[in-house]
Amino acid sequence: MAMVLNEDQQLLRDSARNFCQNNAPISVVRRLRDEKSELGYDESIWQQMVELGWPGMAIAEQYGGFEFGYTGLGLVLEETGRTLASSPLIASVLLGASLLSEAGNGEQKSKLLPQIVAGELRLAVGVDEGPHHAPSRVACSAVKEGTEYILTGTKSFVLDGQTADKLIVSARTSGEPHSEGGISLFMLEANAQGLQIQRATMVDSRNAANLVMDQVRVSEDSLLGVEGLGFTALDTALDIARTGVASEMLGSVQEVFRRIVEYLKQREQFGVQIGAFQALQHRAAQMYSEIELCRSAVLGALRCLDDPSATAKDRAIMASLVKAKLSEVSETVSNEGIQMHGGIGMTDEFDIGFFLKRARVAQQFLGDASFHRDRYAKLHNF
């Protein structure tokens, strides 16, 4: 497994970087926030991303995708992280399309994946039911009645939940409230009767929602995969999404660090650049070291997703490794981003605060550092 990018991947990264810097700069996030955008992203920028082929990056050719691998998608997400460019790439592509690919049958995939690639369909995925990530803790119930299932329960922190056309939710068809067995996956229309979608306005200005399902009836065709055996596919899709979100976080962390180093060279106090002070130099050098580890961890985890010889357990280990590491470093670097800029870092006019806000949401999303260290330890039998 090579730890350097090939030429195609470098070209992709460079073009994604150009696009984000020129077409989706951080000023867009500010505008979306000030406008209190319902969408949480800019539709015209998203359509340009679709034209660039980003939604189809990791999707199989038979479903209209480009089979550029998760490494390709990860490189794109890293660049979106540098400018905090929001889009349906995470909820609909990274999480939604991956879950559909893992759990769906041939018909479901043939029908829906090409629509995602074309930017015509936006998915959202509802997993958690409380303020912490716990994918096996499913109280939401699905009861079979004739050719239908009746869903009752709640879902929280559903990214793009309010703007998606369809939602995939996990629900319990059997088993104890904490068991992995007995979890099934269902596809709902956003306008399904009995489904309430309430926007949760988050600190990062992106779109998240809480769902209330009160006797939502879906046909048995809406079941993804086998009843009661949904957890394996769900966890695999979550591992893909955890790795992809870590890639996005890597972009943000590198951008914050770039801004820190630039400021250390520019700001003068006591007659010298503040970057000459060893107290700041050593913290910067330590951050540099941690970020180098993050770069390797992200690349290693993306390579693992694309490696046909890797097992689901290998991918789980790497996904938890990278999400734990990036969550930890992202916290440190976003905090230092404020501290090293001093008073100006606290002002809304200055952009660094947007990175802090996005960092915390990304840290919590799909499991924070302590969730993933626990999972990593379990996967290693200790």
Next chain:
Amino acid sequence: MLALKQFRDSTRAWLEENCPPSMRTPMVPEEIVWGGRNTVFTNPESKLWLDRMAHRGWTCPTWPAEYGGGGLSGGEAKILAEELARINARVALTSFGISMLGPVLLEYGTHEQRMEHIPKIIRGEIRWCQGYSEPGSGSDLASLGTKAILEGDEYVVNGSKVWTSYADKADWIFCLVRTDFEVPKHSGISFLLFDMASKGVSTKPIQLISGSSPFCETFFDNVRVPAANLMGRLNEGWSIAKRLLQHERTMISGFGLASGQGDRGGTTSTTASLEGTAMHYRGDKDRLSDPALRDQIAQFKIDSEAFALTSQRSSEESKQGGPNATSSMLKYYGCELNKRRYELLLKAMGSQGLGWDGDEFEAEELQVTREWLRSKANSIEGGTAEVQLNIVAKRVLGLPDMLSLAGKT
């Protein structure tokens, strides 16, 4: 690709035939082969293994064949390393000649110097030590004062060095000396090679907190060194010294990887994993009973794995250029990791990890105590953690240097 496949097949066959059985068992500290005139092989198969590997130049696989090296390409060397790892083969020869002097000798030495020294390093005939630090020159290495004055065709060396690893066992020394006292400190240093058996050289081991004495004080009293033993140009030794430090840091950063050599605190890493040891002392069915320790060990393992990937990435990125400024980052992080590892081992083992002597402790437990103490030197030797962070700040991040702003360098 076909050629590499053939190389792998032939290497595997050769190793199967030539690696003696006891050389496929985990290394024990007393059987590490350092080479040199006075080598005593406690295990005769160690000698056999060394001779066979050295005959092929495989103690230094990528060094040029004209000097007795393996002459392998990077790809072939990687395969050799994989095939050695596959049979758990021991390192045939460990030496500062291989990890530090050889690479700079190949870069800066004359043809005659290479012909004289490289083959002996490869065959383990001469053991080298490093004359760098002095009592008044630690982190500020360039302030060193050991002087060498040219008299006819000889340099006369006077002064002393400290923290000279295994000076009492070494045959030759590569030594930083001051040859000009009138110029700024970095511009008056030269790089000399000389025989430790020369008249006027003496050594005195220093006992450390771990109880062992790997380091010495080394004294030079009118030592006469042939002028031809100057490596590189007169007064330009500092750039060679820094280059060699990059190689040393790359070597030391390896102790953050699982492949630690017993010398610097790390043989237990090859016999048992940290979490395996922790489960032995603090396991409760399928998990560690102490949740805080479990979290710290998970964090450590994550960092170790990310560090290993970073070492791999760094070596792939710098295939052409050899070690670079990131060697300081790797040295810093690898040493911190190794220290963390020993602190976690101690926490996992409780009072059983704190024995000093006697029958109340297993040999492995006593070894952990000693290695834990030894590991504290990791972030001091080869440039302290703080010096590495200074180098990263200056050379990698391009931050201003307060000392040069103050006119001190």
